Amino acid sequence: MPAPTPNTGTRVALDELIALSALAHGTSLARRRTAALRSGTSTSRWRGRGVDFRESRIYQAGDEIRHMDWRVTARSGKPHTKLFEEEREQGLLLALDLNPGMRFGTRVRFKSVQAARAAALLAWMAAAAGDRVGALGFGGGIDGEVKPAGGRRGVLQVLRALRDWDSVADTSIQSPLSRALVRVRRLLRPGMRLVLLSDGFSTDAEAALLLPQLAARHEITLVVLRDALEIAPPPPGRYALHLGAARRILDFSDERVRGSWTERFSASRARLLEQARKLGLRTIELDAHADLRRALAPLLARSRHSSVVA
Known part of the structure; x- marks a missing residue:
């Protein structure tokens, strides 16, 4: 694969995140109806x-x-x-994974860019429904937070943070999911919902202990990012992969390389997906090149008064 063209699907663009407000028109985030979770201004x-x-x-x-x-x-x-x-405060907290594995993509854009786009769309929809929106970035040396705020101003604060975090994330620094969940627990308030956007590669053993604690008190949605090359290897041949300044040649003509390639990716995702299944969390697997409106359809309701039971 040739090196990506600078800033073409490789970096988060603020104008693109702002433009996603048009997709949020007439929709809001669907809520689960549960006895344990009472959300809204109640x-x-x-x-x-x-x-x-x-x-x-x-x-x-x-x-x-x-x-x-x-x-x-x-x-x-x-x-x-x-x-x-x-x-109980209506609110949405977006937790965005910025670890090195997210800065990868072979079709249209990086996973990191698609995650920011998905977070932006969800933020616009939440704000349209009257919810306060906040964000938390983790991994890649990022330790940023945006406290939940309402209206367009609140969304724009989140979008600027998504752009800024993406621009300075370090591709040499890996941070475990558990560290982010400790911070999430401090930011969440009763009635708030959490959307975690990650490729699952940062999942660690301690995260498996923290997720059930959060799920017992809050509605959690998991958006798992993935790239086409992580699902199936490319046609046989030699390919150059780039990670920052590093460059590596992989020979996909070798059957051992082809077999182990997808196994490593699927195993990393499986840890988080299995944990989500046990907890009954709503989960969406989001391809880096997917149409956001269609991919996030399970989360969308036509109006703030509608509800989807998943």
């Missing part, structure tokens, strides 16, 4: 610190002592605890 009872005091009730085993209602307890002669009302 309220829920909980035992702990909240926005507004709701009521007192008889103390139950497991209630925190610091939330005891001492006045009611003294008046009634029975232990009471306070309940608070928490406003």
Whole structure:
């Protein structure tokens, strides 16, 4: 493969991300209906610190002592605890993998560029539905965050971050998914959803322990990036692969090379996909050259009032 033409599908372009707002017209992100996850601008009872005091009730085993209602307890002669009302925030957090493996592509664009395009489209749709949008970048030496904000201004903050992170990501620095999930856990608020965009190559053993914790409290969607060459080897022949300044020649006339090539890629993706299957996460495998509107169709609803149960 010849070296890619500079900035043609190899770098994230801000004007392209902004233009994707046109694809978001008339759509929003479909939500799962679950008893465990109540999203939107609704309220829920909980035992702990909240926005507004709701009521007192008889103390139950497991209630925190610091939330005891001492006045009611003294008046009634029975232990009471306070309940608070928490406003659940509509919001979307986009976690984008910027590890070296994402800067790869053989058709139209790199996986990193397609991931940024998908994140941008999801951000526009979330904002159109009134959601706040934030982003987190990890891998490639990137440790960036954009706190969730609403409206067009919030989306543009995310898009600029996607462009900036892509421009400075280091192709020599690999970071595990688990490190990103620790940061994700700190940023997510009750009612917020998470979309993780990755090729799965950064999945580590610790991530398998953190994902269930996040999935128990938040709706998670996994977008797994892939390139055509990772699914099937090219026709027999000698090809030059480029990674930054490094260049390597691979002979795909050798059957051993052809056989081991796809096995390595599929094994890396399989770790993350298997974990997602066990947790029942909505998962989309996104080709680097795919049409975004069609590929992300399972996530789209025609209006903010519609819902898809996957």
